[in-house]
Every structure is written in structure tokens, then in C-alpha cells.
Amino acid sequence: MSKPLKVALLGAGVVGSQVARVILDEGPTLEARIGRPLELVGIGVRRMDVERPGIDPALLTTDLEALVARTDLDIVIELIGGIEPARSLLLTAIANGASVVSANKALLADDLAELSSAAEANGVDLYYEAAVAGAIPIVRPLRESLVGDDITAVMGIVNGTTNFILDKMFSDGSTFEDALAEAQQLGFAEADPTADVEGHDAAAKAAILAALAFHTEVRSDEVFCEGITGVTPSDIAAARQMGCTIKLLAVTKLTDDDRIIVKVHPAMVANRHPLASVSGAYNAIFVNSRDAGDLMFLGQGAGGSPTASAVMGDVVTVARNRRRGTAGHRSAGYTSRAVAPIGESEAQFYVSFDVVDRPGVLARCAAIFGHHGVSLRVVQQNNLEPEDPADEGAPGARLGVMTHVTREQDLADVAEELRVAEFMRSDVRIMRVEGF
Numbered sequence: 001m002s003k004p005l006k007v008a009l010l011g012a013g014v015v016g017s018q019v020a021r022v023i024l025d026e027g028p029t030l031e032a033r034i035g036r037p038l039e040l041v042g043i044g045v046r047r048m049d050v051e052r053p054g055i056d057p058a059l060l061t062t063d064l065e066a067l068v069a070r071t072d073l074d075i076v077i078e079l080i081g082g083i084e085p086a087r088s089l090l091l092t093a094i095a096n097g098a099s100v101v102s103a104n105k106a107l108l109a110d111d112l113a114e115l116s117s118a119a120e121a122n123g124v125d126l127y128y129e130a131a132v133a134g135a136i137p138i139v140r141p142l143r144e145s146l147v148g149d150d151i152t153a154v155m156g157i158v159n160g161t162t163n164f165i166l167d168k169m170f171s172d173g174s175t176f177e178d179a180l181a182e183a184q185q186l187g188f189a190e191a192d193p194t195a196d197v198e199g200h201d202a203a204a205k206a207a208i209l210a211a212l213a214f215h216t217e218v219r220s221d222e223v224f225c226e227g228i229t230g231v232t233p234s235d236i237a238a239a240r241q242m243g244c245t246i247k248l249l250a251v252t253k254l255t256d257d258d259r260i261i262v263k264v265h266p267a268m269v270a271n272r273h274p275l276a277s278v279s280g281a282y283n284a285i286f287v288n289s290r291d292a293g294d295l296m297f298l299g300q301g302a303g304g305s306p307t308a309s310a311v312m313g314d315v316v317t318v319a320r321n322r323r324r325g326t327a328g329h330r331s332a333g334y335t336s337r338a339v340a341p342i343g344e345s346e347a348q349f350y351v352s353f354d355v356v357d358r359p360g361v362l363a364r365c366a367a368i369f370g371h372h373g374v375s376l377r378v379v380q381q382n383n384l385e386p387e388d389p390a391d392e393g394a395p396g397a398r399l400g401v402m403t404h405v406t407r408e409q410d411l412a413d414v415a416e417e418l419r420v421a422e423f424m425r426s427d428v429r430i431m432r433v434e435g436f
């Protein structure tokens, strides 16, 4: 019998427990696929007094430093989450010659370059398919399948919680607060939903996608990030009127001068765009490249078993490399492209605001857009009901303006000028648009 590859697992929670199950229950199948058996030699956890069905308690330890300090490990799988101690544990494992697999988007979004360099210097693998969009194979396609092509844009729905909330607001007119409360009741949102609803989770994934797509270093603090807490039922109504839905998108694109735009924000997505029909807790990622054209990846973005599928794909890949005594090429950080400020991003926008309804106001609004070089594609006017609180005496109207593709900064300048105009009755609401 061939010598087993020794595996240490850090974490036995939602994902780790499912990874342990596959390694412990599917030994012969994994051995056939790898060419050598896997031997799970230890599982690092925080608490020893928790029931862990199917796991031999003798495998458990709370001393994760001692576990990764072993010099006989072939693979360390990190599924504890957070920055520290995960970062130090992975660096120790790499320094001791183990290949590593992680699902930790928060860590990889900040430290991918350092971890990749350490892995390369030590001749070991760093794989992290599960860090973006759970079960969906997207890291490997960007890292390997499309590496002979030039990617121009990656755009995705990478957070199931916000997708569920926005769907709910769209389908039954719920406010953001009511939709969030329902998501929490059903277990689709955490008690503290900040990382999801403020877009931070999606921003970490956007940074990883941008780094992979454009072979460079991108950290999560370089990602422009706007969450969904400000999305209102009237945004939803406007989207419906325009033949769109609203999704939280993670977007990364190359500019004409070879810089990177990387951003997370709610957007109106035209109903005919493939991302518009991605509902509930599902994730989807849309990739555009020079030669392949458009590609879309769809599937479950979270959950123990779906995420374990992605982790195990990495484990088998690095185990095969290990058996052959090789390691894969580093995935990112070998070119140097700058992240462009959000003001230089180009998009279509939907702009809505309330005005006094009297002759000449529409023309003055159009002039403000024109003055900043923003051309208009669709203009809608809805009369405000007389009892509307905004209607203090004179009749009012709500204007909705869909622009052509324009520079974000030019649109910001339009909004600034509109806000101080004497005919204005409300703030200016801006929503980015895709696929219209």
C-alpha cells in the first residue's frame, strides 16, 4: 500500500465538519483519484466539549500551533476563518513544507500576495477555491482555464444574504428592515448582518476576483464598497418600471489605460441580463474575456456541503501535485496594475429626484446633465400625488433619468449641481445600471 499523505484540518464548524466527513468516509474514492490515501492526523478546534458526530475525539486538539508545527504534514486545510490566528498558522504550515487549502476570503483578500509569495518560496501549493462563491468553480477557471485569454470584466452576485433580501423587497414590496428580519428568522442572515448588508463580504471576494482576473495584487480596502442598507421600496419600484431588478454586484473591469476598477454596489440589472434571474441564496459570476467572450458560473454560494465540495476539489488537486512532487504556479501578484479611483469608473446610471412641476424645469435639469457631458437615454416623469408631503402647495413631479454610459465623477458633479437647484424637492438618488 502506498504511503498516506498526512492532512491536518483547522476548524470543524459548518464547513470543516463536512470536509472531515468526506475525508473520513470517502477514503477509497479519494485514494483512487489521488493515487495515494489521505490520512487525517489532527483537527484543530476552539472547544473540546462540543458533540462532533462521526469524528474520533482523539483527533481533536485546541493546540493549533502545535498541529501546524509538525514537519510531517503534506496538507493543511484552514477553515477557522478570520485574520489571526489563521494567517500565522498558514504561514507556519507553509514554512514547514505543507501545501495549504483555505476558504478564508477575509484573510485572502488582505494577504493573498504574502501567502502566495511564501508558498512559492517554499515550493508548496496555496489553493482557495471556496473563498469566493462557495461551491462555484470560479477561482480555478480564472487561475487556470482562462489564463491564456485576457479577461476584461468579472461581475457577480457573490453574497446570498443580500440577494435574498433584495429578492424579498422586489417580490412583496418589503422594506429593507422587514426583509432583513425575515432573512434572519430563516437563517439566511446572521444576528450581526453588517458584513453582508454593508457589502464587506462581497468586497473581500471582489478583491480576490480582481487579483485573479488581472494577475495583480488587490486588497479589500482598495474596493469601492456600497451596501444595500440604503435601497428603498421606491428604488425597487423605479427598477420595475425600467424593466430591471436590483442586485448587489461585485464588479471588476480593466480601464482603457490598463488600470483596474473594483467595486461593490447595488445596481439595477436589466431583466434580460443573465444575472437578473439569479435568485435567493444562489450566487453567479459573469466573466467576459477577449477570446472566450461571455461565460457565466452559477451555483450555491455557501453552506457546509457545497463549500466542502470546493475545498475537497482543492485538497485532491494539491494532493496530486504532492504525489508527483510538484506545485502549481502562483495565482496572482506577478503583474503590477493600479486600482483606479471610483470617479474614473464608467457605467450607466439611473438618477431620480423630485422637482417642482412647472414649465422650464425639465429643460433646466437636462441642461445640468448636458453641462457635465452626461447624455440621457430615457427620461420618465411621474406626477406626485397632491397629498405627498413633498408637495407643499405647488404641484410636484418625480423625474427618473437613465443615462448613457458616463464617467462616475461627471455624474457626481451633476448630482451636486442638482442638489442646490431651487426647483428641487428631494435629494438625488443614484443607482448604477448593468445590461440596459
Ligand SMILES: NC(=O)c1ccc[n+]([C@@H]2O[C@H](COP(=O)([O-])OP(=O)(O)OC[C@H]3O[C@@H](n4cnc5c(N)ncnc54)[C@H](OP(=O)(O)O)[C@@H]3O)[C@@H](O)[C@H]2O)c1
Residues within 6 Å of the ligand: 010, 011, 012, 013, 014, 015, 016, 044, 045, 046, 047, 048, 050, 062, 064, 078, 079, 080, 081, 082, 084, 085, 103, 104, 105, 106, 130, 131, 134, 301, 302, 303, 304, 307
Ligand atoms: N459557512 C459557509 O457557508 C462558508 C462558505 C464559504 C466560505 N466559508 C469560509 O470558511 C471558513 C469557515 O467557515 P464556517 O462557516 O465553517 O465557520 P464556523 O462554523 O464558525 O467554524 C469555525 C471552526 O473553527 C474553529 N475555530 C475558530 N476560531 C478558532 C481558533 N482561534 N482556534 C481554534 N479553533 C477555532 C471553531 O471551533 P469550535 O467548533 O470549537 O467553535 C469551528 O470548528 C471561513 O473562513 C468562512 O469565511 C464559509
